[in-house]
Amino acid sequence: MSKAEKLYQERLQRYTTAMECGKPDKVPITFPLGEWVVKYTDTTIQEAYYNFDRTTEITCEIIRDLDFDLMYSALNLWWPPMFNAIGSKLYKFPGIHLEENSQYQYIEEENMKPEDYDEFIDNPTEWLANKFLPRINEEFANPGSYRATAALIKSVAAFAMANDKSAKASEKLAKEFGVVPYGTGMTKAPFDTLGDALRGMKGILLDLRRRPEKILAACEAIIPHNIAYAMITAAGDTTLPCFAPLHRGAYPFLSMEQWEKYYWPSLKAVIEGLWARGKRMFFFAEGNWTPYLEKIAELPDKSIVFVIDATDAKKTKEVLGGRFCLYGGVPTTLLTYGTPEEVKDCVKRVIDELACDGGFVLAPGGVVMSDAKRENIFAMIEAGREYGVY
C-alpha cells in the first residue's frame, strides 16, 4: 500500500467513526474547494469551470502540502458545457452572460405553473421529461425536432464526460493525496425540489396560501423520486453520505407551523427511506435551523450528518449531539473577513464546544465565499490538527 493509500484508509476510518458518533484518533477536517481558489492562480473562474483538467490541476496545487481528511464540493459541480449544449435557461455562466471572473448564477423562474400541479402529481418523471425540459432548454423547445435531438445528444454526452472526468479527478485525489470525498450522490427535500426550479420561491410561497393541498400532494409524489435519485447518483454507494442542499427550510423562510406541515414530513420520509437502504444524508442546513432542532431529533439515530452553518452550535450539540454526527462550526464570513488569528481562536472554541466526545467534523458551515482568504482556510486546517487530537 502506498503512503497516500494508507492515508486514505486512515482518513476514511476517521470520518466513518465520526459519522457513527464515535471518537476517532483526531477530529476529521474538511478542505472546502470553491471559487476562492481561483484568485490564487493565473486562471479565470470561467476557465476553472469549463476546463476540467485545469481545475484538477489547480486543486492539486493548492492542497499539495496540507493535512486534512475530506474534500467538500467541486469547482465544476455544474459543468457548464452540458447546460450550454442544450441552451439551458437556468444558469448564467462567466464568459458568456457574466464577466469571466464572476461565479455562475441561477435564474429562478416559475417553470411549473399552478395549472401543471395535477399532471405533475400524477407522474412527476413524465411531466419533467415532456413539459419541464422543453421549457427550461432553448435548444430543446421542440422535442422530436432535429435541433432538439442533436442538442439532447450533445448535452447527454457532455454529462457523461463530466461524470467521467469527475470520477477520475476523485480517483487522482484519493490515490495521490489520500483525500476522501465528503459524500456520494445528491438529493433534495421534496419541498425544495418543488420550490427551487419548478414553482420558484415566490410561486411556492403563494401556493402555501392559495393551494396548500397541492403542495402536500406534490411533495408526497416526489418522495420516491428523491430516494431513487440519491441512490442512482451515488451509484449505490452507502459508505459516504448523500449531499442534500436544503433551501426553503431555513429559518425564517417558513413559519413553524408551515415548516412542520409542509417542509418536514416529506423530507423526513426521504431520510428514512434512504436510511432503510443504509444511506445517510449529508443534511446541508444552510442558514439558521435552530427552531427546528427538536423536530430533526425525531430522525433515526445516525441517519444524518448535520451541517452547522448559522444554527446555534451549543443548542445543536445539546439537542442532536451524541445521536447524529455534527459537521461545520467555522462561519464562512470569518473565512472571508477574519484574520488567521481569529480563525485559530474560533477553531479552538468550536473543538472545545462540539468535538469533546466525538461525532464531529471540523469544516466551514456553508459554501465558502468566492472572496475567502487562503491564509484563513489554511489556518482553519492547521488549527484543526493542532487542537483536534483526542
Next chain:
Amino acid sequence: MLADTLSKAMAELEEEQVLEQVKERLGGGVAPLAIVKTLQEGMVEVGNRFQSGEYFLSELIMAGEIMKGAMDILEPHLSGESGEHKGTIVIGTVKGDIHDLGKNIVIMLLKGSGYNVIDLGVDVPKEKFVEALQETKAPLVGMSVLLTSCQEAMKETIEAIRGAGLDTRVIIGGNYIDETVKNHVGADYYATSATDGVKVAAEVFGA
C-alpha cells in the same frame, strides 16, 4: 387596530374580499386615491406583523400579490389625479448581482408606506444609478446585494454618486450586510430586513 374593513381585509390577506371591496368602493364613487390610502394602511399592518414575527415571508409575498391585484383595478382610474407621496426613493440591485426577491419586498413595503419608488431592476451599472438620481433628485437611494463578491460594485457605485456631487443618502440592504460592510462601502445606512428599510426611509423623509 384597523377600523376600516378594507384595511383589515388587506392586513388579514383576504384576497377576494380586498378585490371585491375595491370594486365596490370604486363603483360607489369613492376617490381611487382614498382607496389606495386605505390599502396602504393594511399594508403597514402587514409590515408590523412581519416585524413582530406573526407573519413570515409567504404572508409578505401574498400581501404584494393582493396589492398588485388591487392596483390593476385602480390604476386606470388614477390617471390625472395627482399622486401624493412622501418622497422619491431610487432602488436597484448592484452590478453583477441578479437577485431581486429582497429588493421587490422592500419596494412593496415602501410603496405601501406611501413613497414613490423608482425601481432600476437588477445588475444595475453605477452610471444608471447616478443618472436616475440626477433626474429624480431623490434624497434616498437603496442598493440591494446578496453576493459578497459584488461588494466592490456597491462601493464603486457609492463613489460614483459622491463623485457626481450628489449628497443623496445611501442605504444598502442584503442578508449578509452589517456595520463593517456599511463602513467599507461608504453607505449611510444598512438594513437586513425589509422593515428596517422602511424605518430608515421614515428617518430620512421625516415621515
